[in-house]
Amino acid sequence: MRAKFFMLIVLLLFSGLTAGCGGVSAQPATDLTLQLNWTHEAEFAGFYMAQEKGFYEDAGLNVTINPGGLGVDEYQVLLNGKADIAVLTLNEYITGVEADDATTAFGAVFQLPPPVLFSLAESGIKSPADFAGKRLAIKDEGWRQIFHDVLKNAGVPLDAVEEVDVNFDQMQLLFDGEVDVWSGYVHDEITDARLAGYDLNLIFPYEYGVGSYEGILTAKKDFVSQSPDVIERFFRATQQGWLYAVENPDETAEILAKWQPDHDVNFHRTAINALIPLVDTGEHPIGWIDEARWRQALGSVAKEDDPKYTADFLSAINQ
Template sequence: MRLLGKLKYASAMLVVCALLLAPATAGALTKVSLQLQWVHQAQFAGFYLAQDLGLYRQAGLEVEIRPGGPGIDPLSELATLRCDFAMSWLSEALVMRSKGVDLVNLAQLIQRSALMLVVFNDRGISQIKDLDGRKVGLWRRQFAVPPRALFAKLGIRVDEVSQNVSMAPFLQRAVEAATAMFYNEYHQLYQAGVDRDEITVFDFAEHGLNFPEDGVYTMEDTWRERRQVCQAFVQASLEGWRRAFIDQERALASVMKRVNEANLASNLAHQRWMLKSMQQLYTHRVGTALMGQLSPYDLRQVNRVLVEQGFIPEPIEAKDFVAEAWRQP
């Protein structure tokens, strides 16, 4: 009886040990890294959830999610092979590609541009044309592409002010208009006590400049040589996003865990808003089934504007650029 009990105990311990050691001993987990565009926030909630729910592990991956920040350019990191995957806007990726960095789009995540210009209602600006000659805060690099394209199209010249990450210049009325992301700065204004009806929003997507934003990129070589890893990573990530949209509080817990660990200046209400916004932006036109698809129309349009603005000499062909790792094999 006693011996039997001990045997049972020992065998149970063995099973537990086996389970614990399985991933390590199996050696099947492939280590990959993802470079985010910015610090931890709900903009990347799906990736966190995929990791926290073990979706990557199930896909045989051990993913390192690297936050971005000022001074970190994800595509540069990718180009120098310091990461396997990188997040980037489509426009920026096209510019990089045209500069000779052979990166490919594995999945287009944000289908709709979240970029907007905001103005206070009390400044006498009712349409974008009214910004002619006024101080407008613009972010640098590709963030400035759609506004400049729009201003050029409208034939106005604005006094461009280099805008940093905060909305303070706008809030202190140091600039008449500022660029803002729908999921971030637009809501920061609300959290700075500005009511929605106190500002007017100019949405670039509604002005024919829908620049698809966040997408997952890797180097062409990686895609060719480690296709399954790429597919596994992208699909596990998309599954993470689907779960995040279903169980948003769980996803927010994953977000806030990282926000708090990194001691970032943010709050839950803001992250909740951001996650809800992400759901709209990710599922715009494609729903949850075709998340990851890059619209050829959008690609053409972004190419056209970039060429017009002189960012690239000629459009980037889809066949070289679009890898569609998101598609189920």
């Protein structure tokens, strides 16, 4: 009986020591909801990899990733407290802070924006200068503005081109020769066209001064001030996730196929490889925001004493 009692004491002491020294935190994970601004696809690969590879878990976070899509107002989701952090386009962020200045940005996934204008290689259309006399497919007012800004910056008058209103799902018009220039995203329409066997000429609006940072990481100011450690842990783990995606595109494609099963692994592999140069330019750490470039992009929205973003977490995770 004494021997059994002695062994019980030893086991209890040993279990207490291992609980204190075994590296497993006694603190419960912090719940965090991330709201994406579109349905699951390659542009969010770094978040998925941070989840799948355990980077969020290692950071003491239990992250729920919610997709966006048509009819989802991500900024309002954030304001209403249904998400802690949102991924926004630059225009969504600017519109949001102009209407309700309750949020701040703390990082940007894309150093270079993924929108692209493109033509069939056989057309010989390689730059906006070649748009003169051509038919431009206009999918909505947002894309119309991008075309107009590119033409203006390239010195091509608007009356030199023909604008053809089209639907988003009518890209076959380009392949059939009924329009000359289409628009889309380098990881989406470009991937579809290339996998269908078409050779393309790509014209990136950012090369003509149109577009800036994208994938803006945004949180309410109250949350940032009250839980800076949570923001820092999330940002650090997210950066790890993107670094892993950049360095392991094949594995990332396999994971993407789980999150978006409507496309096969080959599609996701092509898509993530197209995005990598826009996320990791080699000039700055992933997620970086340069204040001068940011202010230029926001214009008068960025005030002298409030640039509408915080660099605190960028500095902390890139020391």
